[in-house]
Amino acid sequence: MTQRSVLIVVFDDVQSLDVTGPLEVFTGAGRHSGEPYEILTTSLDGAPVRTSSGLTLVPDRALPEAGTPHTLLVPGGEGTRCPDPRLIDWLREHGRHAERVVSVCSGALLLAEAGLLDGRRATTHWSLCDHLAAKYPAVNVDPDPIFVRDGHVATSAGVTSGIDLALALVEEDHGRDTALTVARHLVVFLRRPGNQAQFSAQLAAQTARREPLRDVQQWITEHPDADLSVERLAERAGLSPRHFARAFQGETGTTPGRYVERVRLEHARRLLEDSADGVEQISRACGYGTPEAMRRAFVKALGTAPAEYRRRFRPYSCAEPTR
Structure with a gap:
């Protein structure tokens, strides 16, 4: 059995729920299925980061020490506005080789800056869709769905849609029963369809x-x-x-x-x-x-x-x- 790895990149002013929501989904799925994911949180230098809500996250290791994962997850938050060039370089190099690349909310901006969304359909938080489309014209921005999959890259809208996308990936990896159990524990839908609109x-x-x-x-x-x-x-x-x-x-x-x-x-x-x-x-x-x-x-x-x-x-x- 090959263990799937999930690498979550964190940085100062990251949105905490973009990190913890998918993390809880993957952790719960591993617990139920008996096939745990190898989950790592990483920052550029391995130092703790302060989220946009003031919560401090202590990553497992420095990003350069991490290899290319099965699933690379890039959260959003205020910290995506002026990203460290070293982070973009790492994403550009490793994102092309990961089995799956996933972004939550404004994490799509980091993927776009690294060129990982060029020629792909993608989404992000509704308030940033126009900005994403204007700054990265090679990206086919769809402002309506809560998440979009195009090849090995998946992008999602704000906060809770990261949970929806993570549940979809768990269902893909471990089947509907495991995803259902996780959804029940978290008291959420299994699962909102990706093409459900961000707004009522x-x-x-x-x-x-x-x-x-x-x-x-x-x-x-x-x-x-x-x-x-x-x-x-x-x-x-x-x-x-x-x-x-x-x-x-x-x-x-x-x-x-x-x-x-x-x-x-x-x-x-x-x-x-x-x-x-x-x-x-x-x-x-x-x-x-x-x-x-x-x-x-x-x-x-x-x-x-x-x-x-x-x-x-x-x-x-x-x-x-x-x-």
């Missing part, structure tokens, strides 16, 4: 400035099964359909139709995760009308059918005992 519909869209439009946004959220055509929504806002559509997009940054699609998809996902209702009942409750219409929406947005989504991504009760 309400957060992804801006809040309209004018009260009638804000009221319409709230109405859509509370009544996904209603007639949400532009004509009916415009009537509710007291505007002509043309004026409403233009004003809604201007103030929220998205079209009424796209907003309705995201709200309905979100509502359907929550019902699949949290209720025992059948797919047909859920499709009506969310305004799709038929299971086939809901299936098409799920496949288009998430790449999976509703029944498969429920099977794979339903959360597990913390009250359920784990042995």
Whole structure:
């Protein structure tokens, strides 16, 4: 049996959860599977580092003393803004030979600086996607998913998405049962799909400035099964359909139709995760009308059918005992 190694790079002003979240996943997976990962934390000179929250982390060894790992994990944090050139040089050399290279949050900036994301699809925290795309035009930045895999490189959005990505890697290494057990222990989803959006519909869209439009946004959220055509929504806002559509997009940054699609998809996902209702009942409750219409929406947005989504991504009760 070949032991897989996980090397986590730490540095001053690193985001502590970017380090400890995946570390807990890999440690728990090794404990359950009986095949522990060889986990090492490293800093450039082996000295303790202070995280952005003030926590001090004591690494296992200096980075130059570490060989090329199976999985190289690069967390994010304020310390990625002005990285030490020695760190970039090490990543450039060893990242090309690791079996897997993983970043959490702004750790993607370090991978990009080392050239490891050139020609690849990648993501990072939503607030940094424009910066990543502008500074590194060779990177195909996708701002929407919580994590992205392209070849042997995987990038994830902020903080908790690092746990989602780590669970996906554990499932790849040790199977679904091990990943499920770890998720239960951590009381998290197994697992949010990588192409799940970083934001809910309400957060992804801006809040309209004018009260009638804000009221319409709230109405859509509370009544996904209603007639949400532009004509009916415009009537509710007291505007002509043309004026409403233009004003809604201007103030929220998205079209009424796209907003309705995201709200309905979100509502359907929550019902699949949290209720025992059948797919047909859920499709009506969310305004799709038929299971086939809901299936098409799920496949288009998430790449999976509703029944498969429920099977794979339903959360597990913390009250359920784990042995």
